[in-house]
Amino acid sequence: MTDKMPLLSLTVLDGSSNAGKIKLWLQSGISAEQAMLEGDAIRSPLSALSGATLARQSVTYRSIIDNPSAADSGTTVGYYAVLIFSTTNPDEYSMVTIPAIKPEYVLADGPNSGLVLDTLNPAVISLVNNITSGIWCNPFGFDLVELVGTIVERRRI
């Protein structure tokens, strides 16, 4: 695995709300917190030269798999499994999607056969346990608690 430079991205909007981007790469090893602080610091000198106004700031850390293993030729990224989780906030949920779901993990029997994951499969149980371990949260910051449903979706490639 090769780590790429952290990327600071500033999204700016002109007077007609058209978006533009400023991208700056940071040295490797800089923490996310430090990177955001650096972003805060450079906003002012950048803004001095631009008529647009800052709308969003992000830092992206990327790693590239050096020698990826061969993909399963029997699957396609058009088929996604979606796992829906409850969160620590009542009535809030989270969705985790898995492209190119392998057929052996899709339920084979019963009225929902072919449409949902086999949640009794050890590999699925292991994944769910990992996701609900307290590390992962939904886009609004609430921890994932319990799997409440799954569905297999077909999307355009």
Added chain:
Amino acid sequence: MKLQVSAQEDAIDGYFVFVPRNFIHIWAGALFELSERWVWASEEDYARAYHIIARLRSCMLTCPAKQLIEGNNRIYRLLSSAMFGTVWSVTSTEPLVIEPPIPDVPDMLVQLPGNLAQLEDARVKLQTIIDSLSSDDEDMAAIIQQLIEIGALLV
């Protein structure tokens, strides 16, 4: 144009929609774009839509139409057994076949031991008593015996 979605006070104010089984994958997949932040006008709209879509996806398969219809059929059979004494038998499990088939129009022919059959039996016995009391050939022993049988039917 960005989308907006209002807050909903009543959590169960909604609609049942029938989705053919062979379209479920595609319909669910079409929800994908709606769960993206850029579609929505504000963070509040995005949050509401995200949770609605999550709930839609999670409940989409909890009650397939076949299960719902079969649930109704089970209620019909329960009532038909109690009221008309209909006896049902499973002749196949895959696919599920139960005989006799549920008729479009209920068969009102009562059979023992259905409740209606017992009431009908009691009514016939009472009519017999009334007929014999209104004639000259009443047989008190027979009448008492019929009253006992009526009492047994109504227990």
